[in-house]
Amino acid sequence: MLITTNKWLIKNGTFAVLTEDKPVIRGYMLIENDRITYIGEERPKLDEQITEFDGKGLFFLPGLINTHGHVAMSLLRGYGDDLALQVWLQEKMWPMEAKFTGEDVYWGSALSVLEMLKGGTTTFLDMYDHMNQVAKVVEQSGMRAVLTRGVIGLCSPDVQKQKLDEATAFAKDWNGKADGRITTMISPHAPYTCPPDYIEKFVQVAHDLNLPIHTHMSETKAEVEQNVKDYGLRPVAHLQKLGVFSRPTLVAHAVHLTDEEIEILAANGVAVSHNPGSNLKLASGIARVPELLKAGVTVSLGTDGPASNNNLDMFEEMRLAALIHKGATGDPLAIPAMEALRMGTEYGAKSLFLEGVGSLSAGMKADFIAINMDQPHLLPHTDFISHAVYSASSKDVEHVWVDGKQVIKHGECLTLDEERIRREAQAAFEGLLARS
Amino acid sequence: MLITTNKWLIKNGTFAVLTEDKPVIRGYMLIENDRITYIGEERPKLDEQITEFDGKGLFFLPGLINTHGHVAMSLLRGYGDDLALQVWLQEKMWPMEAKFTGEDVYWGSALSVLEMLKGGTTTFLDMYDHMNQVAKVVEQSGMRAVLTRGVIGLCSPDVQKQKLDEATAFAKDWNGKADGRITTMISPHAPYTCPPDYIEKFVQVAHDLNLPIHTHMSETKAEVEQNVKDYGLRPVAHLQKLGVFSRPTLVAHAVHLTDEEIEILAANGVAVSHNPGSNLKLASGIARVPELLKAGVTVSLGTDGPASNNNLDMFEEMRLAALIHKGATGDPLAIPAMEALRMGTEYGAKSLFLEGVGSLSAGMKADFIAINMDQPHLLPHTDFISHAVYSASSKDVEHVWVDGKQVIKHGECLTLDEERIRREAQAAFEGLLARS
Numbered sequence: 001m002l003i004t005t006n007k008w009l010i011k012n013g014t015f016a017v018l019t020e021d022k023p024v025i026r027g028y029m030l031i032e033n034d035r036i037t038y039i040g041e042e043r044p045k046l047d048e049q050i051t052e053f054d055g056k057g058l059f060f061l062p063g064l065i066n067t068h069g070h071v072a073m074s075l076l077r078g079y080g081d082d083l084a085l086q087v088w089l090q091e092k093m094w095p096m097e098a099k100f101t102g103e104d105v106y107w108g109s110a111l112s113v114l115e116m117l118k119g120g121t122t123t124f125l126d127m128y129d130h131m132n133q134v135a136k137v138v139e140q141s142g143m144r145a146v147l148t149r150g151v152i153g154l155c156s157p158d159v160q161k162q163k164l165d166e167a168t169a170f171a172k173d174w175n176g177k178a179d180g181r182i183t184t185m186i187s188p189h190a191p192y193t194c195p196p197d198y199i200e201k202f203v204q205v206a207h208d209l210n211l212p213i214h215t216h217m218s219e220t221k222a223e224v225e226q227n228v229k230d231y232g233l234r235p236v237a238h239l240q241k242l243g244v245f246s247r248p249t250l251v252a253h254a255v256h257l258t259d260e261e262i263e264i265l266a267a268n269g270v271a272v273s274h275n276p277g278s279n280l281k282l283a284s285g286i287a288r289v290p291e292l293l294k295a296g297v298t299v300s301l302g303t304d305g306p307a308s309n310n311n312l313d314m315f316e317e318m319r320l321a322a323l324i325h326k327g328a329t330g331d332p333l334a335i336p337a338m339e340a341l342r343m344g345t346e347y348g349a350k351s352l353f354l355e356g357v358g359s360l361s362a363g364m365k366a367d368f369i370a371i372n373m374d375q376p377h378l379l380p381h382t383d384f385i386s387h388a389v390y391s392a393s394s395k396d397v398e399h400v401w402v403d404g405k406q407v408i409k410h411g412e413c414l415t416l417d418e419e420r421i422r423r424e425a426q427a428a429f430e431g432l433l434a435r436s
Numbered sequence: 437m438l439i440t441t442n443k444w445l446i447k448n449g450t451f452a453v454l455t456e457d458k459p460v461i462r463g464y465m466l467i468e469n470d471r472i473t474y475i476g477e478e479r480p481k482l483d484e485q486i487t488e489f490d491g492k493g494l495f496f497l498p499g500l501i502n503t504h505g506h507v508a509m510s511l512l513r514g515y516g517d518d519l520a521l522q523v524w525l526q527e528k529m530w531p532m533e534a535k536f537t538g539e540d541v542y543w544g545s546a547l548s549v550l551e552m553l554k555g556g557t558t559t560f561l562d563m564y565d566h567m568n569q570v571a572k573v574v575e576q577s578g579m580r581a582v583l584t585r586g587v588i589g590l591c592s593p594d595v596q597k598q599k600l601d602e603a604t605a606f607a608k609d610w611n612g613k614a615d616g617r618i619t620t621m622i623s624p625h626a627p628y629t630c631p632p633d634y635i636e637k638f639v640q641v642a643h644d645l646n647l648p649i650h651t652h653m654s655e656t657k658a659e660v661e662q663n664v665k666d667y668g669l670r671p672v673a674h675l676q677k678l679g680v681f682s683r684p685t686l687v688a689h690a691v692h693l694t695d696e697e698i699e700i701l702a703a704n705g706v707a708v709s710h711n712p713g714s715n716l717k718l719a720s721g722i723a724r725v726p727e728l729l730k731a732g733v734t735v736s737l738g739t740d741g742p743a744s745n746n747n748l749d750m751f752e753e754m755r756l757a758a759l760i761h762k763g764a765t766g767d768p769l770a771i772p773a774m775e776a777l778r779m780g781t782e783y784g785a786k787s788l789f790l791e792g793v794g795s796l797s798a799g800m801k802a803d804f805i806a807i808n809m810d811q812p813h814l815l816p817h818t819d820f821i822s823h824a825v826y827s828a829s830s831k832d833v834e835h836v837w838v839d840g841k842q843v844i845k846h847g848e849c850l851t852l853d854e855e856r857i858r859r860e861a862q863a864a865f866e867g868l869l870a871r872s
Contacts, residue, residue, distance in 0.1 A: 078818035081826065082772035115812035221766075280763035281826070283770070310826035311813045324760065327716035330657075334719070336518040376551035377747045377830075379858055380865035382514035390517065390717070390746035394813075395831030422815055429816035 005051045006404075007032045013055025014373070014384060015039060016062065016341065017360050023338055024384050029060065031366045034179075034404040038362055057374045058398060059384050061341070062359050063122025063144075063367035064314035065348025068214075068252040068273035068302025070128045070150070072100065072108035074115070075429050076307040085220075085282055093307060099435050104428045105130035109137045111425040114416055115312045117143055119394025120369040122402045125250075125273070125302070125352060127187050127214060131170050139178040142407045142415045144367060146352045147174060148185040148214050151202070153194035160198055168205050175211070181403060183354065185250070190216035191235045192223045196242055203243040212248040212353050215239070218261075219253035220284050236261040245270055248353050252302060255279055255287045262288065262295045271298040271351035274343070276320035278304030289325050290334045300351035301343050313394040318344040322389050337389035366404035371396045441487045442840075443468045449491025450809070450820060451475060452498065452777065453796050459774055460820050465496065467802045470615075470840040474798055493810045494834060495820050497777070498795050499558025499580075499803035500750035501784025504650075504688040504709035504738025506564045506586070508536065508544035510551070511865050512743040521656075521718055529743060535871050540864045541566035545573045547861040550852055552748045553579055555830025556805040558838045561686075561709070561738070561788055563623050563650060567606050575614040578843045578851045580803060582788045583610060584621040584650050587638070589630035596634055604641050611647070617839060619790065621686070626652035627671045628659045632678055639679040648684035648789050651675070654697075655689035656720050672697040681706055684789050688738060691715055691723045698724065698731045707734040707787035710779070712756035714740030722764045725757065726771065736787035737780050749830040754780040758825050773825035802840035807832045 010029040017025055017039065030038035030046075038044045073093075080092030100108075105128065116124055122143065126134050127150035138145040149167035153160050171184040186206040188194040194202075206213050218224050218235045227235045236257070239245060245268040252273045254265070265272065274287050292299050301317040303309050322340035326332050335343075349358025356365045371378075371392055378387045378396065400408035407415050446465040453461055453475065466474035466482075474480045509529075516528030536544075541564065552560055558579065562570050563586035574581040585603035589596050607620040622642040624630040630638075642649050654660050654671045663671045672693070675681060681704040688709040690701070701708065710723050728735050737753040739745050758776035762768050771779075785794025792801045807814075807828055814823045814832065836844035843851050 074812075075816060076818075077816065077827065078822040081819060081822040082769060082774075085768055088768075111812050111815060118812065277759065280759035281768070283762040283766050283768040285766065286763055306813075310822065313813070313829070320759075323713065323716035323756075324763070326719040327722055327760070328764075330719050330721065332521055332524075332717070332719040333518060338518075374858060376510075376547050376554065376854070376858065376861075377742075377749070379547060380511060380513065380862045382512075382865065383517060386514040386517040386746065391513065393749070393829045393831055395829055418812070422810060422812065425812075426816045429818065 008051040010053045010055045015060045058370040059373045062345040064344050066121050066124040067300040067351045070305035071112035072105040073305035073307040074112045075108040102130045102133045106133040107424045107428045109134045110421045113141045120397040122367040144181045148187040150187045150189045152189045153198040185212045185214045187214045199242045206247045214250045217251040218256045224256045255285045266295040266297050273302040275302045275304040278308045286328045298350045300348040337386045340389045370399040372398045444487040446489045446491045451496045494806040495809045498781040500780050502560040503736040503787045506741035507548035508541040509741035509743040510548045511544040538566045538569045542569040543860045543864045545570045546857045549577045556833035558803040580617045584623040586623045586625045588625045589634040621648045621650045623650045635678045642683045650686045653687040654692045660692045691721045702731040702733050709738040711738045711740040714744045734786045736784040773822045776825045806835040808834045
């Protein structure tokens, strides 16, 4: 049944509350409008008759939060894989991206939003161009998003100014829109694609609009070395010097860090979006996530663009985060399942500077998902947290709610026209090829 | 429709033939009884009226081949994760496994066979105890399997003899059974769990029965060091000295190898079952797979037991193999998608010394799967090999055939009673807990 009242109760559910002493409880969750107003083992006392949803066999988790991506790049998924990085970028990605129209971005984003919602992601960050189109998709889909125009500054002062103005206008126009589901950030693309004085202008805009900053940082070893060569500083000190960390900041990747840089990030409250799938596929390396977490840095998870991942399955990112750091450090306790799940939810919300999102507890936004646990690969029912991280996939997601509204029901999207999106996305890719 | 004739044609299909010049073709595949008799872009000339299967929207791949596991351990999936290895083994796994009855092994294996078939695996190797029960499940399920009683020799000579006799009898009784779908191997568990003279007895039995040998080797650094301490040799030289490599041999893991050891494996035609998921989760390390492949060693993929993985998703193992070696070596071309797919299919068959399995071509056994490509995460249709390895999961498998017979149809198993298996596996786990 589709819940149409604004107050309803889930019974017989199993819930990932992720508290230290009891991470999983069986019981009840009450939803009123866009909020969770009760969660617990006892049935809440209610005066009125209430709509009930039977949660038997379902495991309820906070909606997953994808903290770094360029979702319209789904149109280039699988286009030119297994090439050296520079060949892939220069001969495949950039020429095609240069041809992207607003409509391409719309259909690519719609394809990705569909994939993410069906896979249990309820919030994503997107840094790209034609952001009005991405915002439109978010508005229609019912999803939550943090949107930001990513600006590459390797151009004339005039074009730089135009791009900055555009990024500023977008951030201003869309912040708080779609019933508050959309917030915005300010994004100079990266230290190696934006001159220092240009980055300083973004910092000023972020101050003026009271918005956080998002940027790529230290993804590859080569880019770190180039930064030292060009500016005499590694990227962390460079960004600090330019004032970036005077704003709430989320950096993507942060693969190549020294101990000192980890300390600076921790001291400045800079959050990190760890993108394990993309970092492995592009051979960027393995980020020092256990050390970052130990230093107190908020580390969340991102898929990066679907052309370098090649999907938007946050279960896979949680699993990769839980697995690769064990393998790389030799410590089987490096990132336990519960920590990986927090990286995919609670720490995601924190990384995006979102209040009231990222966990299942009274007072939080009703962004949550249900996975069907009665499947061979999720049996026997030993440890649901472990199963969610080590065994499940995005295809196990049965239902998804955002802001208290159901957007996925038995795997079907209720807000977007899946068949049309699939057709249009394929056509958009073929159109890009034809315009070669 | 369920095909009931013994000669039928797939039309409008897209097929992973994996040849260098044209890895994917669109066209036709003809199946007669248990064999593929034609595959090509042109419709085959046929005199008679023939049953046709419309392959539109489906991508046909060789059935995936899982070359190392202990599938009954699914009963312990998620039981005691995120513990140090020795604590996990000594306090969780071993005490529970000691209580396993034949019935537990039956239901645990049935749960795993169900998971594997639904996920597109058509052949698996299993090394465990109570192997008659595993064989029974294989026979009923229609799956293909290489089965072997894994023997730990840290016991009295009497018990050693009894175990060896049992392993020998099992290998003799079941080789070639279930219409030839079951073959067998001889398995001393590992150099560190079997004294040298005991391993030599297994070599003799393998010669007598003309069977290959399967064993664990060099999974952890500690076990390699112990081998040097106990026998003055690293495991590869040790096994070579004991005559193991005089038989066709498949070793599981092989994480810690020197250049010289890689040469010995190559020179002796020893195949390696690479288990990336398990090696990461148990923090064993990252095997030198690119070097092994370069040296000419046949490297295939295994899930290992579902308690250390924690699923039997061979798509995930292919993806991990394709990803982690890029990240670990810094080379984005380390293991391309096509090589990962071959590791999961063709090289798997070669590792198990199976003829006529592992690829889609005329004359091969009709073991194949179809994945539904018309889904958001598998669009646009750029490169199907890339999509299968980097984007797909076991849940995308729509149909599965083994030996020309359909065993999975629209995700449902036609040969096993899924609901009963799910119930019995859960009950078996609860029974093990209750017998604590």
